[in-house]
Amino acid sequence: MAAMARxxxxxxxxxxxxxxxxxxxxxxxxxxxxxxEERRLAPxxxxxxxxxxxxxxxxxxxxxxxxxxxxxxxxHIELGILTSFEAPLFLVSRVLRQVQRMADARTGPGRxxxxxxxxxxxxxxxxxxxxxxxxRFNGVVITNTLPDDDAFLAATTLPYAVVVLGRRLPNYCCxxxxxxxxxxxxxxxxxxxxxxxxxxxxxxxLTQSTAERAEAxxxxxxxxxxxxxxxxxxxxxxxxxxxxxxxxxxxxxRGCDGLYAVTDGLALGAYQxxxxxxxxxPKDIAVVGVGDHExxxxxxxxxxxxxxxxxxxxxxxxxQLFDLMNRRRVKPVETFVPxxxxxxxxx
Amino acid sequence: MAAMARxxxxxxxxxxxxxxxxxxxxxxxxxxxxxxEERRLAPxxxxxxxxxxxxxxxxxxxxxxxxxxxxxxxxHIELGILTSFEAPLFLVSRVLRQVQRMADARTGPGRxxxxxxxxxxxxxxxxxxxxxxxxRFNGVVITNTLPDDDAFLAATTLPYAVVVLGRRLPNYCCxxxxxxxxxxxxxxxxxxxxxxxxxxxxxxxLTQSTAERAEAxxxxxxxxxxxxxxxxxxxxxxxxxxxxxxxxxxxxxRGCDGLYAVTDGLALGAYQxxxxxxxxxPKDIAVVGVGDHExxxxxxxxxxxxxxxxxxxxxxxxxQLFDLMNRRRVKPVETFVPxxxxxxxxx
DNA sequence: AGAAACAGCTAAATCCTTTTAGCTTCAAGC
DNA sequence: GCTTGAAGCTAAAAGGATTTAGCTGTTTCT
Numbered sequence: 001m002a003a004m005a006r007x008x009x010x011x012x013x014x015x016x017x018x019x020x021x022x023x024x025x026x027x028x029x030x031x032x033x034x035x036x037e038e039r040r041l042a043p044x045x046x047x048x049x050x051x052x053x054x055x056x057x058x059x060x061x062x063x064x065x066x067x068x069x070x071x072x073x074x075x076h077i078e079l080g081i082l083t084s085f086e087a088p089l090f091l092v093s094r095v096l097r098q099v100q101r102m103a104d105a106r107t108g109p110g111r112x113x114x115x116x117x118x119x120x121x122x123x124x125x126x127x128x129x130x131x132x133x134x135x136r137f138n139g140v141v142i143t144n145t146l147p148d149d150d151a152f153l154a155a156t157t158l159p160y161a162v163v164v165l166g167r168r169l170p171n172y173c174c175x176x177x178x179x180x181x182x183x184x185x186x187x188x189x190x191x192x193x194x195x196x197x198x199x200x201x202x203x204x205x206l207t208q209s210t211a212e213r214a215e216a217x218x219x220x221x222x223x224x225x226x227x228x229x230x231x232x233x234x235x236x237x238x239x240x241x242x243x244x245x246x247x248x249x250x251x252x253x254r255g256c257d258g259l260y261a262v263t264d265g266l267a268l269g270a271y272q273x274x275x276x277x278x279x280x281x282p283k284d285i286a287v288v289g290v291g292d293h294e295x296x297x298x299x300x301x302x303x304x305x306x307x308x309x310x311x312x313x314x315x316x317x318x319x320q321l322f323d324l325m326n327r328r329r330v331k332p333v334e335t336f337v338p339x340x341x342x343x344x345x346x347x
Numbered sequence: 348m349a350a351m352a353r354x355x356x357x358x359x360x361x362x363x364x365x366x367x368x369x370x371x372x373x374x375x376x377x378x379x380x381x382x383x384e385e386r387r388l389a390p391x392x393x394x395x396x397x398x399x400x401x402x403x404x405x406x407x408x409x410x411x412x413x414x415x416x417x418x419x420x421x422x423h424i425e426l427g428i429l430t431s432f433e434a435p436l437f438l439v440s441r442v443l444r445q446v447q448r449m450a451d452a453r454t455g456p457g458r459x460x461x462x463x464x465x466x467x468x469x470x471x472x473x474x475x476x477x478x479x480x481x482x483r484f485n486g487v488v489i490t491n492t493l494p495d496d497d498a499f500l501a502a503t504t505l506p507y508a509v510v511v512l513g514r515r516l517p518n519y520c521c522x523x524x525x526x527x528x529x530x531x532x533x534x535x536x537x538x539x540x541x542x543x544x545x546x547x548x549x550x551x552x553l554t555q556s557t558a559e560r561a562e563a564x565x566x567x568x569x570x571x572x573x574x575x576x577x578x579x580x581x582x583x584x585x586x587x588x589x590x591x592x593x594x595x596x597x598x599x600x601r602g603c604d605g606l607y608a609v610t611d612g613l614a615l616g617a618y619q620x621x622x623x624x625x626x627x628x629p630k631d632i633a634v635v636g637v638g639d640h641e642x643x644x645x646x647x648x649x650x651x652x653x654x655x656x657x658x659x660x661x662x663x664x665x666x667q668l669f670d671l672m673n674r675r676r677v678k679p680v681e682t683f684v685p686x687x688x689x690x691x692x693x694x
Numbered sequence: 695a696g697a698a699a700c701a702g703c704t705a706a707a708t709c710c711t712t713t714t715a716g717c718t719t720c721a722a723g724c
Numbered sequence: 725g726c727t728t729g730a731a732g733c734t735a736a737a738a739g740g741a742t743t744t745a746g747c748t749g750t751t752t753c754t
Binding site: 024041067135 | 732
């Protein structure tokens with residue numbers, strides 16, 4: 001039966017079931033909604049329909065249901081946060097909560113919102129259903145894209161409200177931290193503590209933001225000390241990757257008295273490697289992260305962060321998204337948010 | 348203008364714009380899709396339409412677009428993970444990834460899936476748009492519900508594929524850890540280490556699962572030692588809440604040589620309170636968590652966990668969800684997954 | 695002058711479901 | 725024999741947007 005459904009050319013519709021059982025579409029719909037009692041369908045008919053529904057493998061078309069079911073007096077607005085599967089959800093969930101808050105404030109009779117998170121495979125944003133023909137969302141926030149996705153976006157202007165978080169793309173409203181600032185401040189903190197052998201820890205696959213942080217860090221260190229910092233490259237961006245990479249570096253006896261990790265996941269792994277090597281944070285090695293981990297404050301010792309200032313970023317994103325939807329803003333703008341520095345015990 | 352749009356009775360449709368400008372709906376649609384060049388609309392007309400679109404505050408109806416835009420040869424299936432805003436996303440994102448993996452495996456010509464996370468305000472699941480009339484999802488996984496939501500679900504059988512994670516509801520397929528097991532094992536570990544004054548740390552607002560963990564823990568301790576463990580209640584479930592609650596307990600001089608935290612967020616906060624009090628983990632106070640935190644392995648010391656075994660749970664959920672959608676399973680079943688124990692350094 | 699090309703637009707069909715109003719047939723009641 | 729009621733079903737409209745085919749004038753070419 002299942003195989004039969006699989007091999008069918010077209011999706012099964014209510015009409016096809018109706019034809020198959022020789023009844024009307026209305027009868028089928030009635031059964032699907034479990035309202036055959038109140039509408040007095042004969043039990044035998046109900047059974048025949050049920051069987052056909054099962055045998056043909058019917059799956060309702062939600063778009064059609066929605067169109068039909070919705071109250072024509074109310075406006076239903078669909079918002080999405082688009083992020084890659086591979087990325088952590090911390091910032092995303094903050095954005096979601098804030099979007100929801102603004103949506104709730106505008107919800108009333110005649111207007112309501114649905115906010116959801118949809119994920120794409122990193123580098124394959126273009127394959128996401130309904131993106132191009134605007135048939136899924138009234139407005140989206142896009143984040144955690146890879147270079148391929150950026151290229152796709154740059155080449156296609158999506159015909160609805162789009163705010164891009166953390167990337168610069170000329171044809172969209174973009175919100176991101178002030179270029180170069182984060183890496184520079186991180187370098188200043190480490191050098192300010194007297195670090196002589198700073199190290200930067202990055203994942204192998206750099207995004208626009210991580211690349212820029214590393215770059216600015218190196219540039220600043222070079223400018224102030226004349227030499228480039230060591231670069232330690234982790235296989236991925238999990239704590240495990242970070243721990244392995246740093247362990248290898250420390251194990252090889254190469255010096256390190258200050259570490260800048262371009263994501264907090266890596267910093268967390270670095271903590272473990274540093275402690276395993278018998279070094280103290282911050283006495284032997286000072287550590288600076290970026291504040292993209294929910295619990296940076298509960299690291300041991302608490303992690304000093306130079307990073308995007310999340311409240312401001314989220315606020316900007318949401319304001320722009322709603323402005324775009326109201327057509328109050330027309331031209332794309334780039335918004336740079338200065339980094340926030342949170343000094344804690346690790347540096 | 349915006350005010351005007353706000354006060355309108357009904358949502359603005361393409362037809363309303365058309366009437367307003369005295370052109371046909373086709374013309375308006377053409378302009379909305381930015382295809383007026385290829386379809387040779389007069390620039391003046393385009394401008395008039397554009398102005399009306401702005402003035403009337405048109406927002407497209409995505410359900411209608413989707414119905415029209417979709418390729419009738421392909422079946423589009425919409426899956427959702429429904430969770431509350433307040434809950435952490437760790438397990439949710441694992442479920443999502445696994446659902447997506449199974450969906451990808453079944454995607455082909457003629458069949459594709461969208462998976463998304465939708466959030467509800469804790470206790471107000473019933474207000475989620477499209478839940479009741481099945482006009483939003485073909486199948487959902489529901490989790491992180493509060494008692495009010497559970498009551499709502501128990502009273503309403505949603506007419507599509509639903510799997511409930513972490514709760515027992517008679518009318519749905521439920522997947523959850525074996526009742527009582529987690530708390531019991533946690534107690535055994537602490538008592539096995541010779542703890543005499545075990546403490547259980549819980550949030551003030553208990554869910555089915557947290558309540559049960561605490562209960563089973565207490566029962567086991569009572570059975571083996573004759574006395575109930577101390578109960579420390581945190582205001583919420585963040586690390587900060589946990590730290591505050593435990594600090595108060597330790598500060599008051601009440602004893603504690605073993606701690607069971609019913610969520611890892613609380614355990615993380617507890618670590619801080621314990622260290623601040625100058626006590627060592629696990630020497631002075633052993634700690635057991637539940638493994639719902641992504642990085643329990645990178646706590647310092649790594650957190651010993653007795654908790655749901657996530658791979659198994661996620662696998663069960665996804666299997667059942669797809670079975671339900673294929674109508675291969677009809678009756679609701681309860682699936683209990685035995686807890687997994689991960690001994691690390693904290694106990 | 696007549697044919698062809700073009701500019702600028704519209705009518706109607708289509709996507710899939712659900713619901714409303716109402717049609718047929720048969721049985722019971724007067 | 726005629727009305728009434730119920731049982732069991734159907735036809736058709738509606739929901740909003742998009743697209744296809746095609747219509748009406750005007751201009752250009754021969």
